[in-house]
Amino acid sequence: MKVAVLDINGKDTGRQVDLSQDVFAIEPNNHAVYLDVKQYLANQRQGTHKSKERAEISGSTRKIKKQKGTGTARAGSIKSGVFKGGGRMFGPRPRNYSFKLNKNVKRLARKSALSIKAGEQSITVLEDFNFETPKTKNFTAVLKALNLENKKSLFVLGGSNNNVYLSSRNLKGSEVITSSELSTYKILNAGQVVLLEGALEGIESNLSK
Known part of the structure; x- marks a missing residue:
């Protein structure tokens, strides 16, 4: 799969790179993509949600009314969740949302995502570049080009x-990452994926295993 290499001015350098068919032109596996994106989003969750239950509420422990003869339901504590100001019943507790995913599934998902982008003509190959100093306007000029x-x-x-x-x-x-930080979610979340020449070898060696 031949793709033209552009420079930072958006002009064709006259060179082409051959993208691996095993990485950029496979039949996408939608279920693998779903699982990898689901894991990525699950890992972003802090899981620190918590509400107070009746054992954690400040309040009297006195039995608020006699057990029988009132014609209403039994009630042993003002801290019960059925009363205003009481603890929450079955409220959220801290938990870890992450889950394990097989390496081969993750690799297949990333290849599927790159193949989807390649099929949509949403992959650009750019020659390696650098800036003398960090300046937002320099990067903005590249985006404009x-x-x-x-x-x-x-x-x-x-x-x-x-x-x-x-x-x-x-x-x-815009987001800038290295080839080792590439994820299915980031690939699909971007409208255009810009691969620098220096990243191609790392991507193809990591995903061709």
Whole structure:
């Protein structure tokens, strides 16, 4: 699968790269994609929700009325959830929402996501670049050249690049990650995936196993 390599001015460099068919042109597995996205979102949940139950409420422990003869239901404590100010019955408790997912399923999901984007013509290959200093306007100029100003974009670098990362950090619609941080959710959440040349080898070696 041949794709033209662009420079940061959005112009064709005259070179092409061959994207692996095993990574960018497979039959997408929707269930694997669903599971990987579900795990990613589950891992974002803090799980710190908590409400007070009757044992944690401050209040009198006196039996509020006699057991029989009132014609109403029995009541032993003002802290019961049936009374105003009482504890909540079956309320939320802290819990861990994360769950395990097989590595092969995660790999299949990421290949499926990249194949979906490739099929939609939503993958751009960009030659490696760097900035002398971190400046948002430099990164904005790259977005403008690639017609991505008003589009959600995901830039995938071959390795850590502090100047490029810091230049993009203030821009809501763009995210910069390394190839090792690539996830199914981030691929599908972006309108356009921009792969730097230096990232291709890492992506294909990680996902071709």
